[in-house]
Amino acid sequence: MGVVEAFRSAFGADPETVWRAPGRVNLIGEHTDYNDGFVLPFAVPWGVSAAVSRRDDGAIRLLSLQGAAEPVTLGTHEQATGWQRYVVGVPATLVSQGLGVRAGGFDIAIDGDVPAGAGLSSSAALEVAVGSAINEIHGLGMTPMEIALLGQKAENDFVGMPCGIMDQAASACSQEGRALFLDCRSLSFRQVPLDLAAHGLRILIIDTRVHHELADGQYAKRRADCESAARKLGVEALRDVTDLAGALSRLQGDERKRVQHVVTENHRVEALIGLLRAGAITEIGALLNASHLSLRDEYEVSSPELDVAVEASLRGGARGARMTGGGFGGSAIALVAEERVASVRESVAAAFAAKGWAEPRFMPAVPSAGAHKIA
Structure with a gap:
């Protein structure tokens, strides 16, 4: 119905x-x-x-x-x-x-x-x-x-x-x-423009089937860390940090890690846009990998399942991979050449099976239309 x-x-x-x-x-x-x-x-x-x-x-x-x-x-x-x-x-x-x-x-x-x-x-x-x-x-x-x-x-x-x-x-x-x-x-x-097919590529979503609940306080804690760090650095938001080394020297613990991630992640977005403008979509994988490592180590929002999905994707031949979304479960994405999709899927499924985890769900991510009236 x-x-x-x-x-x-x-x-x-x-x-x-x-x-x-x-x-x-x-x-x-x-x-x-x-x-x-x-x-x-x-x-x-x-x-x-x-x-x-x-x-x-x-x-x-x-x-x-x-x-x-x-x-x-x-x-x-x-x-x-x-x-x-x-x-x-x-x-x-x-x-x-x-x-x-x-x-x-x-x-x-x-x-x-x-x-x-x-x-x-x-x-x-x-x-x-x-x-x-x-x-x-x-x-x-x-x-x-x-x-x-x-x-x-x-x-x-x-x-x-x-x-x-x-x-x-x-x-x-x-x-x-x-x-x-x-x-x-x-x-x-x-x-x-994000014409993956024209370059023989696909973004593969890997749903770990680990369902997160971001309203449980972890997300709010990360945001509070960022806001506290911004106050200490005297900026409106972490987007305004221009001297990363100087900022990090003034912070400790979680706040230092959060600033490291946010500032470098903004740079990665701009770098990826530059590659897309240059028609070098096949080269964006390294930025995806760096993003995941930062989210795992500096922002601390990954999970064992997400890390295994990313690592197994790369072993299977993906050009790059990262967790996506708020974290603590959910999905990873992998940039995969069409001819390597099957091997990436097999690699991730085998890695999950070896851990005794339920098989993840694989879905191709096609850039689609936003909100629209249907009736």
């Missing part, structure tokens, strides 16, 4: 609109977004569809095709739990900002195929799909970036996850066949 049919069955009428927003994978630029830095994500083929109609009684009725068979009715936003918070946080944020959503009541049916917990940002896809639908219904005139900011604020305030803007921006603003080069301070962005 599709999302429109499910909506009609649950609520007795057709939805006013249906929007689909994708998940994302990040090519490079990890944990730089909330440090006002640079990121280079792109949308993936999997996403979330939201069928939405307004109500005039202030209630929100939610149905997920991946959840219970019957819709859940929420009289107030505070009653939401689990995945529901990502949905209700969007209209609640609009109400709190006085943006024309007076009652905030909606019937919403959700259908998603982003692998949950894989680090592909199913939460941002959910927020952007719902935000895009409400934007249309109420004629708010929000731009894709404004919808992304709405989703980020909803996640920050209603879920308690202090995420940056990257995930929502990638979901809202991406274009097919392109990566999104985003300056997270100015929110300016440009679309960067």
Whole structure:
């Protein structure tokens, strides 16, 4: 049953609109977004569809095709739990900002195929799909970036996850066949052609099936480390550090490590953009490898499964590999020549089997379209 049919069955009428927003994978630029830095994500083929109609009684009725068979009715936003918070946080944020959503009541049916917990940002896809639908219904005139900011604020305030803007921006603003080069301070962005197939390459997502929970405090701890370091260095954000050696000499422990990663990761994003501009996409692997080592050793957000996935990918012939997403599980990506895809898969699967772990899931990452109306 599709999302429109499910909506009609649950609520007795057709939805006013249906929007689909994708998940994302990040090519490079990890944990730089909330440090006002640079990121280079792109949308993936999997996403979330939201069928939405307004109500005039202030209630929100939610149905997920991946959840219970019957819709859940929420009289107030505070009653939401689990995945529901990502949905209700969007209209609640609009109400709190006085943006024309007076009652905030909606019937919403959700259908998603982003692998949950894989680090592909199913939460941002959910927020952007719902935000895009409400934007249309109420004629708010929000731009894709404004919808992304709405989703980020909803996640920050209603879920308690202090995420940056990257995930929502990638979901809202991406274009097919392109990566999104985003300056997270100015929110300016440009679309960067990423034609992997023309170079005989593929980005392979390796879902370790280790599901993380970033709202458990580890992500917030990393962000707090960065903010504390920035204060000690007298800069607005770590993006502003220009003398890395001097900055590191003034810091110790975790804060020193976090600064090392963020500053060098921003440089890696810019270097990778330079290679793409030069048509040297086959040469970006070394930057992916360096990013993973920094995330593992300096930012300390990798996991044994992610490290094994990266190492086994390289043994299998990948040109480069790194963990992607917030970390503590989820997925890695590998840059692989078409003729080496099978050997990379075999190498990673064998390494996981040798550890007694469940076999990972392999998915080709094709740069896909951002949020769009489907009905």
